[in-house]
Amino acid sequence: MHANVFDRYHDGSSLLHHLAPTVKVVVAVLFILSNALLPDGDWLSFGISWGVILLLNLLAQLGLGFTFKRSFIVLPFTMAAITALFSLPGETLAVWDFGPWHLVATDLGLVRFLSIVVRSWLSVQIAILLVATTQFPDLIHALEHLRLPRMLITVIAFLYRYLFVLTDEVMRLLRARQARSAVLPGQRGGGGILWRAQTAGNMVGQLFVRSYERSDRIFNAMLSRGYQGHIRTFNRHEVIARDWLIMALAIFLFSILQLFAHL
Amino acid sequence: MPPITHTPSQPAIFQELSEDCPVISIDDLSFAYPDGHVALKNLNLTIEQGEKVALVGPNGAGKSTLMLHLNGILKGEGELRVGGLPLKKENLPLIRSLVGLVFQNPDDQLFSPTVFEDVAFGPLHMGLPESEVLARVDEALAQVDMSGFGERLSHHLSTGQKKRIAIATVLSMAPQLLVLDEPSAGLDPRARRGLINLMRDLPVTMLVSTHDLRMADELFPRMVIMDEGQIVADGETSALLKDEALLEKHGLEKP
Numbered sequence: 418m419h420a421n422v423f424d425r426y427h428d429g430s431s432l433l434h435h436l437a438p439t440v441k442v443v444v445a446v447l448f449i450l451s452n453a454l455l456p457d458g459d460w461l462s463f464g465i466s467w468g469v470i471l472l473l474n475l476l477a478q479l480g481l482g483f484t485f486k487r488s489f490i491v492l493p494f495t496m497a498a499i500t501a502l503f504s505l506p507g508e509t510l511a512v513w514d515f516g517p518w519h520l521v522a523t524d525l526g527l528v529r530f531l532s533i534v535v536r537s538w539l540s541v542q543i544a545i546l547l548v549a550t551t552q553f554p555d556l557i558h559a560l561e562h563l564r565l566p567r568m569l570i571t572v573i574a575f576l577y578r579y580l581f582v583l584t585d586e587v588m589r590l591l592r593a594r595q596a597r598s599a600v601l602p603g604q605r606g607g608g609g610i611l612w613r614a615q616t617a618g619n620m621v622g623q624l625f626v627r628s629y630e631r632s633d634r635i636f637n638a639m640l641s642r643g644y645q646g647h648i649r650t651f652n653r654h655e656v657i658a659r660d661w662l663i664m665a666l667a668i669f670l671f672s673i674l675q676l677f678a679h680l
Numbered sequence: 681m682p683p684i685t686h687t688p689s690q691p692a693i694f695q696e697l698s699e700d701c702p703v704i705s706i707d708d709l710s711f712a713y714p715d716g717h718v719a720l721k722n723l724n725l726t727i728e729q730g731e732k733v734a735l736v737g738p739n740g741a742g743k744s745t746l747m748l749h750l751n752g753i754l755k756g757e758g759e760l761r762v763g764g765l766p767l768k769k770e771n772l773p774l775i776r777s778l779v780g781l782v783f784q785n786p787d788d789q790l791f792s793p794t795v796f797e798d799v800a801f802g803p804l805h806m807g808l809p810e811s812e813v814l815a816r817v818d819e820a821l822a823q824v825d826m827s828g829f830g831e832r833l834s835h836h837l838s839t840g841q842k843k844r845i846a847i848a849t850v851l852s853m854a855p856q857l858l859v860l861d862e863p864s865a866g867l868d869p870r871a872r873r874g875l876i877n878l879m880r881d882l883p884v885t886m887l888v889s890t891h892d893l894r895m896a897d898e899l900f901p902r903m904v905i906m907d908e909g910q911i912v913a914d915g916e917t918s919a920l921l922k923d924e925a926l927l928e929k930h931g932l933e934k935p
Contacts, residue, residue, distance in 0.1 A: 578791065634788040637753045641781040642853065643773060643805035651800070651810060 426552050433477040433550045437660040438559035444667040445547045449540040451671040455678050457525075457532040462678040463539065469670070470542045477550050484542035484549075491541040498533040502526040553577055554650040562654065567646075574648055579632050586628045590620050701764040702726050703778075703857045703885050704750060711745060711756030711909075719745040720756055721909040727857070727887060732879075734896035734917060735889040737906035738931035743889040744784070746906070747859050750887070751779040763856060777806050780850030784861040786842035787835070795821075795837075795845050796830035802853035813852075820852035824878060840871030844878070851882075860888045864895055894935040897921055905930055 428434075433441070448469070455462045474483045507525030514520070548556070560570050594616070600606030607613065704727040711720040719742045727733055735743050748754040750762065752772050760767045762775045780802075783789045792798040799820050803813040821827050824844040829837075834845060843863060850858065863879070864872045876895055879886065890896055896903055896917055903917040907930045913920055920926065924934050 631788065634783065634785070635791050637748065638781075638783055638789045638791065639801075640753055641751055641776060641779075641783075642802035642849065643776050644801075645773065645805065647805075649804045651804075651813075 425548055427479060427549045429478050429550070431476060431478045431550070433473065433546075436550075436663060437654065437656045438551050438555040439562045439654065439656060440660040440664045441547055441551055442556065442559040442563065444664060445543045447667060447671055448543045451675060452536045452539050454675060455532075455536070458528040459532075459678050462674055463532075463535050465674060466539050467542075470539065470546070473543075473546055477546060479546075479549060484545045487545050488538055488542045491537050492534070495534045495537045498530055498537075501530040501533060505529055552650075554648050555654075557648050558650065558654055561647075571646065575632075578635075579628065582631055582635065583624070583628050586624055586631065590624060590627075594620070702728050702761075703731075703763055704887070705759075705761045706749075707759040709746075709749065709756050709758035709760055711749065711754060713745075719909050720749070723758075723909070723911055725904065725911060725914075727885065729856070729885055731902060732886045732900045733888070734900035734903045735887055735906060736891065736893065736896060736903060736932060737912075741906040741930075742909040743906055744861055745909075747781060747861055747887070747889060750857070750859055751776045751781055753781075773806075777802075777853055778856045780853055780855030780858050782846050782850055782858070782860045782863065784865065786839070786846040789846040789849060790834040790842060793833065794830065795826070795832050795834055798834055798845065799830075799848050799852050802849060806853060816852040816854070820848040823851050823882065824848045825874075838871075840867055840874065843867065843871070843875060847878070851884075856885060858882065858884045858886045860886070862890055863888060864890060864892045893921060893932065897935060905932070907931070 448466070452463075452466060455466070470484060471481055474481055474485075477483070502522045503520045503526055505523055505526040507523035510522045510524055510527060512519070512521050551559075557570060557574050560573070561567075598606070608616075704725065706723060706725040709720055709723045710718070712718045723742075723746065725746075735746070737743055745754065749756060749760060749767075752767050752775055755767070762771075763778050765771045765775060765778075767775065790798050792801060796817060799817045800813050803816045808816070817830070818827070821829060824847050826841065826844050826848060829841070829845070834842065837845065847858075847860070847863075860879075863875055867875060872892075872895070876899060879888070879899055886900075888896075888900065900917055903913075903915065903920050904911055905913040905920065905926070912930060913923075913926060921934060927934055
């Protein structure tokens with residue numbers, strides 16, 4: 418039983434699937450960097466960047482809307498940038514008073530906020546595409562090739578592996594609770610809010626203990642089979658001429674985009 | 681920075697054990713868990729090559745703890761030798777290739793996306809060349825009668841199939857000793873029968889913990905009974921199974 422909560426690798430044989438993972442990681446990071454460097458409110462450049470994403474979607478044979486459909490997950494997190502609305506001087510759009518806080522939303526603030534939302538939304542799409550076209554062990558390898566600190570890579574590798582262990586455990590706990598959440602006819606079921614909160618709290622505790630012990634057992638199983646801190650795979654990792662060519666092309670495109678956006 | 685990992689970073693070590701050397705020799709082994717619970721007390725055990733040994737005893741007797749010592753996952757006080765090698769940090773990689781440990785819950789054992797990747801994990805991490813890994817995966821899957829399951833997803837298999845794959849994941853490492861933790865638990869009669877036949881046919885030294893005394897009687901000439909962290913009986917299975925007082929004293933039932 419595995420929860421398919423997370424979209425991950427989608428098997429295929431497109432150019433994007435066959436590109437060296439290292440190159441894919443570099444291009445994805447460059448794309449995110451390029452997004453971050455685009456000026457606020459440069460909607461045309463943002464549009465071009467999105468065009469690139471759509472093109473890559475097609476190239477990966479995943480369908481035009483593949484990353485778009487999955488990208489909304491990032492929207493709640495962009496709310497962290499909401500303060501941008503109130504922190505730039507400019508023409509006043511609206512004023513809110515929350516007790517001691519006097520918040521003034523400005524037009525420049527709004528443009529910056531929306532730009533941040535669009536940047537995050539574009540960046541997460543390239544990340545989704547990267548994960549969808551690259552198998553996870555290959556991604557880990559790419560990070561090793563790029564000389565990321567070992568500790569960091571190991572943390573990422575295990576975080577990913579145990580994410581599924583964790584969601585499986587959550588499903589099991591929820592199912593067990595559901596199975597015993599009976600209500601007799603004519604009775605109000607469910608108990609008081611405090612009791613419910615306590616149950617939820619206990620479940621979180623259980624979740625921690627269970628997944629901690631389970632991950633321990635899985636790690637033991639890995640050690641037993643010779644795991645020594647590196648994840649190995651069969652897949653190809655040499656960067657061939659085609660990979661270099663595509664990387665050069667990507668760098669060229671991003672530079673042109675930046676050049677026009679900042680002129 | 682260590683070398684990039686898909687090229688073998690250590691030479692593959694092939695070492696046949698000398699004939700007279702016991703696979704496992706344990707001398708006065710004790711172990712306590714960090715919470716203070718003493719799981720093993722002054723334990724002595726020797727397993728010779730070619731033996732098939734059943735390890736029985738009530739829950740909490742220390743069977744699993746003992747098994748986790750056999751390839752150095754846990755380290756207690758006392759001396760433990762695997763194929764004559766003392767259990768030391770520098771011997772661990774070799775020892776882990778000599779002792780194949782199959783965990784009780786196949787969901788803990790099978791952690792890769794596909795069956796192939798799981799069976800290839802051990803040989804790949806031993807640093808074997810690609811062609812050798814592929815050959816070993818094929819052979820291991822054939823041994824457990826699961827050829828053709830390579831591309832299947834482990835978590836979609838039945839429990840019986842998962843157990844077989846779990847055994848294949850260590851067979852592919854060509855271990856000198858196969859250690860199985862309650863292999864027949866949770867299996868229906870047909871899957872249990874299949875597993876018994878499989879274990880009978882495997883030409884490997886075996887230590888198997890189990891509550892299934894009928895299986896022990898059928899498969900394992902030697903039986904070791906554990907209780908409260910100690911070995912309380914060690915001898916011929918058929919003889920021990922006749923001693924009802926002994927069995928009852930240690931929470932076992934005559935089959």
